[in-house]
Amino acid sequence: MSVARQSASQHASQPHSLAGAGTLSVRELSKRYPGGLLANDGITLEIRSGEVFGLLGPNGAGKTTLVKQIIGLLRPTSGQISLDGYDLVRDPAQARQLVTYLPQSSLPIDSLTLRQVVGLVGRIRGGDRAMVHRRATEMIEALELVPWADSLGIKLSGGVKRLVGFVMASVWPASLVILDEPTNDVDPLRRRLLWQQIRRLGRQGVSVLLVTHNVLEAEQSVDRLAVIDEGRIIAQGTPSSLKAPDRRCLRLRVNLIPGVEKPEIPQICRHHTLVGRRLHLLIDETDAGDAIQWARASIEHGIAEEYALGAATLEDVYIRLIGRDDALEMMVDRRGDA
């Protein structure tokens, strides 16, 4: 049993605990837009109570379409969605009661302060003023947002706005919190605090559906994840289970010199990807010595600047699953570290 679920069951004994709620079941869900685009194609997944579930996929894979159907903004073409036993396709108003949502798009916070907007959202979600205020204060302090607590939204940076959005989605959660790219533009320090808060939601028995491009961060923070591409779930499981096929593999990253052609890939390479100037090679761990020799030779021949050898990550699995170099390119672009 995961830590999250252990904590959830501990909370179950407390009065008014949320634990036990938050089981989302999506069955054979398809969505075809009026123009003919099949954005979701028979998606089946389940999120258990208190689980932090990651949804990874390149742009246009169908992630936001899936989320909008769960929250009741879009009507599925076919399939079922249920949460805590409620049929959310038939009763979208119930979806809005049970699910809180941080969208990727703008939030209506420009003319309000963090405290004001979080207070309003908490009360709209059914909290009483004093409790909402207390919980908002706790979250603002935990995310180190105190300096901006009384600033108007229009004056906040993009990263702080995302954190405000997270507090809005989490200040009075119900069964499921959906976070669409919560870490976008957030600085590394607060990103860590944010992940702690996301994990804490899970420990409190609130399920979290996390839509992200940030595979490496997701690897550290989710209990399970699904990879979606072209509207279909192509893999699902824990980060470790998805990495299992590459367990005895290493990743060699070689930074090429600008302007040089891609070098000939050595025979020992099982899979390779070129993202900008970064060449990633997946190799068997028994071939580590040969890989280092090849990388050194590339530097000596003026092809590469530097190299690094490390364990294969979820990112390698992701690229292999998606089967396209641009999948990682998009992720790297979004992280801004290309």
Place this chain on the structure above:
Amino acid sequence: MSSSAIEMSTSSLGPMMKRRGLVHWLRSYALLVEWEARSLRLLLPLAIVAQILLGAGLAIGFGFLMGEIPTIEAQFLATGVTVISMITVGLVLVPQIVSQRKYAGIYDYMWSLPVPRTSSVAASLTVNSFIALPGMVLALLVASWRFDLSLQISPLVVPAALLTLVSAASVGFALAHAISNPLLTNLVTNVLLFVILLYSPINFPPDRLPGWLASLHHGLPFQHAANVMRAGLTEGLATHAGESFAILAGWAAAAWIITAWVVGRRP
């Protein structure tokens, strides 16, 4: 703040109950009015000043255009400019605010809140209608002063002004939600403004229009908005006020039905 404090307060959150019915609607409406009013806080002073300038400016500007005019025409003009200042908020400002919010994706968030969507629309209409009030009052005062009129204000002016504001804002809201392209919304509102200012029997009696246009206007809300306001501000100038109230209410209801359908649908 220790993490235990957060855990403790979260564990005391109540399970999310199904909240529906009139009490839920009214509570949601009150909170969303607060949100709307705060959201427009930066825009509100500017919008009110613009409305005041528009209302007073119309009264003075039409005076230049028409020179010295008989009392009846002056009464038409004085009451007409108040109606124009109200209608422009509903049919121009409201659709532009809604379009801008749609473009920014803000409704993705707003429609995910556990509130009846009609309460959200009603809150938006309430606050946006409020913007028109100062301009309306000042337009009336300036026009009365400019044309040396003494108006006969009756309590009927309150429902007349409310119905005019609500129907114009409802039509504007429905328009902005029904048209998906924000540029097209802007185009339509500009054309509407042109039609309202020059080709609607608001500042003048409908019998000055060609027959076909007068007939058309009999079914549109503009002349009826002017007529109900005249019923509340003058004596003997408004005819068939009851019919105008009914037609205006019909437009408000139709716009509400369209708006409720547009905001309630799941594409």
